[in-house]
Amino acid sequence: MLALLLLFVAQTMLLNRFTVFGVYPLLLPIAVAAVGSFEGSAAGAGFGIAAGLLCDAAFYNTDGFYTAVFMLTGLLSGVVAEYVLNPGFLSCALCSLGALAGIDLVRGLYYIMAKDAPVRAVLAVAGPEILYSLFWLVPVYLLVRSVYRRVGGTRLA
């Protein structure tokens, strides 16, 4: 949970001061995917709910969106790690990519349909956001892995 708070502070209070290609990174979906990958679907979903609640509390006009998406991310990451790929970096990377793409797909569709945003404008935000967030994949993965190895993870399972 300390790692979650650390990543939350980094994402919402530090990294949001410096944009790269005009965007900020999302660290928490990667952390949720990593927890799911290491500890299984139940712990992943639990960690996802905690991370999602934090994001929904911090961001304006999200209405539980992050809680739902992060819970699903944790759940699916666990399933992927249990049945499809071995737990580790590859499954975490694929689940992070899936989570980031899913988040931006939902948000993009909302802006296209509700706000008449052109697809190219949505892609101009979503593309850099996914790439820049994945840039943080290794440090976030290593942080979660070190927590898992030291204290046995979140112990939510």
Place this chain on the structure above:
Amino acid sequence: MKNFFKNRGISLVFLAVVIVVIMAASSALMGGRANVISNVVGVVTLPAQKALTGFAGWVGSIYSYTYEYDALKAENESLKKQIAEMEDSVRQAQYDKEENERLRELLKLSQQHRDFDFESATIVSRSSSNWTASITLSKGSSQDVKAGDSVVTETGVLVGVIVEVGTNWSTAVTVTDPDTELGALIFRTGEAAIAEGDFELMSSGKLKLTYLPEDVRLLNGDLIVTSGRGGVLPSGLIIGTVDEVKTDISGLTDYAVITPSVSADSLTQVFIIKSFDIVE
């Protein structure tokens, strides 16, 4: 040596008297200039004096370095501390000066709009999402801040509108956020339109002016202000200036691109208008 003085004592005394007489006479005759003997002595001894002075200075500096080093070090530390304190004071003074200027401007605005009830607030954070343009302010329901209140600069430029209020904080969407929609007036012509945030323009810090009146002729730099219609926002708050006029994707209607008169990124302090007189 004793015999030398005994045998030649009178000669030496005589020689000394002669030298003294010559020196006295030449001093009197030279009118302030050094006499020959003094001059010769001076010329010969000057390099030696210089060397001695230099040596003495070097010895003095070694002495100072050896014996005063600790004192100088302590003094240096003390001076560094003083400089840091003074720099801190200068920074505080600069901050106070800027705040003072903002409050003076606010006073002018207050005098123009005596009905406005202002609450000063600090911007504590900016958007943490790439999909919205919002700011978090340091004042909330404890200070009677409500959703829908306008957030302005000290000069009456609209920054955004409060959308969410906590006990001691509030969130405002800026004028460029896609959720923003404001009744607007083209100041030069007095014609009404709608200023609204646009997802595509948000990344460049701009917004749209839509529902333009038919046959309207917008000029580059036309000032856009709030209309105040509907009583949601006060009238006359500056939104921005017209940048260009474009035709929308359907090709049927025109809209103007507005550059806001202020960017929330450049602000640290804003003012929330908690109440105002509605003028219809």
